[in-house]
Amino acid sequence: xxxxxxxxxxxxxxxxxxxxxxxxxxxxxxxxxxxxxxxxxxxxxxxxxxxxxxxxxxxxxxxxxxxxxxxxxxxxxxxxxxxxxxxxxxxxxxxxxxxxxxxxxxxxxxxxxxxxxxxxxxxxxxxxxxxxxxxxxxxxxxxxxxxxxxxxxxxxxxxxxxxxxxxxxxxxxxxxxxxx
Amino acid sequence: xxxxxxxxxxxxxxxxxxxxxxxxxxxxxxxxxxxxxxxxxxxxxxxxxxxxxxxxxxxxxxxxxxxxxxxxxxxxxxxxxxxxxxxxxxxxxxxxxxxxxxxxxxxxxxxxxxxxxxxxxxxxxxxxxxxxxxxxxxxxxxxxxxxxxxxxxxxxxxxxxxxxxxxxxxxxxxxxxxxxxxxxxxxxxxxxxxxxxxxxxxxxxxxxxxxxxxxxxxxxxxxxxxxxxxxxxxxxxxxxxxxxxxxxxxxxxxxx
Numbered sequence: 001x002x003x004x005x006x007x008x009x010x011x012x013x014x015x016x017x018x019x020x021x022x023x024x025x026x027x028x029x030x031x032x033x034x035x036x037x038x039x040x041x042x043x044x045x046x047x048x049x050x051x052x053x054x055x056x057x058x059x060x061x062x063x064x065x066x067x068x069x070x071x072x073x074x075x076x077x078x079x080x081x082x083x084x085x086x087x088x089x090x091x092x093x094x095x096x097x098x099x100x101x102x103x104x105x106x107x108x109x110x111x112x113x114x115x116x117x118x119x120x121x122x123x124x125x126x127x128x129x130x131x132x133x134x135x136x137x138x139x140x141x142x143x144x145x146x147x148x149x150x151x152x153x154x155x156x157x158x159x160x161x162x163x164x165x166x167x168x169x170x171x172x173x174x175x176x177x178x179x180x
Numbered sequence: 181x182x183x184x185x186x187x188x189x190x191x192x193x194x195x196x197x198x199x200x201x202x203x204x205x206x207x208x209x210x211x212x213x214x215x216x217x218x219x220x221x222x223x224x225x226x227x228x229x230x231x232x233x234x235x236x237x238x239x240x241x242x243x244x245x246x247x248x249x250x251x252x253x254x255x256x257x258x259x260x261x262x263x264x265x266x267x268x269x270x271x272x273x274x275x276x277x278x279x280x281x282x283x284x285x286x287x288x289x290x291x292x293x294x295x296x297x298x299x300x301x302x303x304x305x306x307x308x309x310x311x312x313x314x315x316x317x318x319x320x321x322x323x324x325x326x327x328x329x330x331x332x333x334x335x336x337x338x339x340x341x342x343x344x345x346x347x348x349x350x351x352x353x354x355x356x357x358x359x360x361x362x363x364x365x366x367x368x369x370x371x372x373x374x375x376x377x378x379x380x381x382x383x384x385x386x387x388x389x390x391x392x393x394x395x396x397x398x399x400x401x402x403x404x405x406x407x408x409x410x411x412x413x414x415x416x417x418x419x420x421x422x423x424x425x426x427x428x429x430x431x432x433x434x435x436x
Contacts, residue, residue, distance in 0.1 A: 012275075015261040015282070024257060028206055028285045028331060036278035043272050073208030081327045085274060 002049040006060035009040035023115055027072035030116070034065055035082050042086060050087070062086045063094070063150065067142035071135065072122065091175045093168060094147060095157035099137050103129065196334040199296070203330020209293065211333065216296030217424070218333060219417065220307035222388070223341030224381060225362045226352040227402045228409070232341065233305050235410045236417065240301055245421075248295040251305035255286035273318040280311045281328055288332065296333075308332045309340075309395065313387035317380065318367065337420055339413060340392055341402035345382045352377075 007016065016033050019025040025033070049056050062083040069079045097105075106113065113128040115121065119135025120128060146152055155167050196202050198218070200211060219236075221229050237247050253262050262279050295302050308329045315325050343351075352358060360366075363373050364380025392399055398416060400409055 012261065012279075015258055018260075019257050026285070026289050027208060028289065029257060029282055032278060032282040032285055036275055036282060039274040039278055040272075043274065073206075075204040075207050078204040078327070078330060081324070084321075084324055 001055045001057060002045070003057045003059065004041050004045045005058075006064060007034060007037050009037045009044075012037040012040060020116060023121060025116070025121065027069065027074050027121075030072065030121075031065065031069040031074050031079060031082070034069075038062065038065070038083070039085065046087065058089070061089060061092065063092065063143070063146050063152065066146055067139045070142050071119070071138040090179075091171060092150060092152045093155055093171065094143060094152040095155050095164070096140075096143070097157040099133055099140060101158050102136065103132060106132075198334050198336040200334055201330065202332050202334055203327060206289070206331050209289070211293075212297075214293075214296040215299035216302060217337075217421070218292065218296070218302045218304060218307075218335035219337045219339070220304040220309075220335040221339050221341065222306060222309045222397065223402060224343060224348055224384060224388075226348060226355060227341045227343050228351075228406065229305055229341060231406060232410060232413060233303050235406075236413055237303055239410075239414055240303075240417075246298070246300040247303055248291065248300045249303045249305065250287050250291045252310060253280070253283050255283045255290070257286045258283035273315065273320055276318070277311065277315045277320055277325070277328070280314075284308060284311070284329075285331060292333065304335065307335060307338065309338070309388070309391055309397075312391060313384050316387045317364070317383045336424070337417065338395060338397045339416075340388060340397035340399050341409070342388070342392075342399050343385075343402040345378060345385060347403050348381055349374075349378065 007013075012033055016025075016037070019029065019033065046056050046058070065083065066076070066079055070076045107129070113132050118128045118132035120131050122131070122135060124134045125131040143152075147154055153171055155164055155171075157164055199214065205211070221233055221236075223229050233249065237249065240247050253259055258279060262283060292302050292304075311329065312322075312325055316322055352362070358373050358377045360373075362381075363377040364383075365373065365376050367376070367380060369379040370376045388397075391397065400412055402409065
C-alpha cells in the first residue's frame with residue numbers, strides 16, 4: 001500500500017509556499033499550482049505503485065480542486081478538463097461533515113485558521129472563522145454536486161471514528177473482493 | 181466562447197477576436213474593451229526576438245506609446261521553481277506544461293491585464309505558442325493544451341520570426357552554443373547535443389508552421405539583417421495602430 005497526500009510534491013512546494021506566504025496567489029495560479037503538484041505526484045508516486053499492483057491511498061484527489069477552484073470562480077468545466085490526465089480512482093470516499101462540526105474540529109486542534117483554507121483570499125469576511133464558514137459552506141455545496149457527477153461514496157463523518165472506519169472497511173473490502 | 185460577430189482585425193487568432201479570451205477564460209475577471217493592445221513576438225531560441233523587441237520598444241516609446249514588456253518564465257512567483265526544475269532535470273512533460281501555464285497565468289493577471297486596462301502596448305517576448313509548440317513536440321495532447329490555455333487573451337498581433345534549422349544552428353553556435361533544454365535533450369532524439377538540437381528544433385519549427393495557419397501568425401523571414409526585419413515589423417505595427425483606435429498614444433506620466 002502507498003499513501004500520497006495533496007500538495008506534497010517537492011517540486012511545487014517552493015512556489016506554493018512563497019505564493020501562500022505573500023498571499024500572492026490568484027484563483028487561477030492557485031488552481032494551476034495544485035494541478036502541477038498533482039501531475040508531479042501522479043507520475044512519480046501514483047502510477048508506479050499502481051503498475052506494481054499496489055493499492056494507492058490518496059488523501060484528497062482531483063475532486064478537492066473541482067470543489068475549491070469552482071468556489072474561487074475558476075470555470076468548472078475548465079478545471080475538469082485540466083485534470084483530464086488524472087487516473088480515475090477505483091473508489092472515491094467523501095467524508096461529509098456539517099460545516100459547524102468541521103469548524104469546531106479545526107478550532108479545537110489549532111489556534112489559527114490558514115489564510116487560503118479559510119478562503120480569506122476571497123475577501124468575504126475579515127474574520128477568519130466567518131470567512132471559513134462562508135467559504136467552506138460553498139465548498140460543501142460543490143461536493144454535493146460531485147457526489148452525483150462522479151459517483152463519490154459518501155461517508156457521514158459526524159459520527160465516531162470507529163463507526164466511520166467500519167463503513168470505510170466495508171467499502172474497501174467489497175472493492176477488493178470484486179477485484180479478485 | 182463564441183467568437184463575436186465583429187469584424188476580425190488583421191492578425192486575429194484562431195477565429196477569436198483579439199483582446200478576448202481564447203476559451204473559457206477567467207470567469208472572475210470578465211474582459212472589457214480595454215484600450216491596450218498585445219503584440220506577441222514568437223520564434224525559436226536564438227532567432228533574434230529580444231533584439232527586435234528592444235528596437236520596437238524604443239521606436240514605440242519615441243512615438244509616445246506606453247510600453248510594457250512581458251516575457252517567458254519571468255513571473256516572480258514561478259521563475260525560481262522553473263529554474264530549479266530545469267537544473268535538476270526532474271521535469272516530466274506534464275509538470276513542464278503546467279509550470280509554464282502557471283507562470284503565464286501569473287503574468288496575465290498581474291502584468292498583462294492591468295497594462296491593457298491602462299492603455300499600454302504589451303510587448304510579449306513569446307506567448308502561449310511557445311508552450312503549445314514545446315508540449316506538442318513532446319506528445320502532449322493538443323486539444324487538452326488548447327483547452328488549458330483557454331484562459332489566455334488572444335493577442336492583437338502575433339509576429340513569427342521564421343528561420344530554417346541550418347541558419348538557426350550556425351547562429352546559435354556563433355552566439356553562445358547549444359544548451360540542454362534548447363536541444364531537447366530530455367527527448368533523447370540523438371546521441372549528441374548537435375543531433376538532438378537539429379532534430380528537436382526541426383520538430384519545433386514544424387509545430388510553429390502548423391500554428392501559423394491555425395492562429396494566423398504574421399510570418400517574418402528571420403534570416404534577413406536585423407534592421408530589415410525591424411523595418412518590416414515597424415511598418416506592420418504602424419499600420420495596425422493607425423487603423424485601430426490606438427491612434428491616441430497612452431498619456432505620458434506628468435513631467436516637471
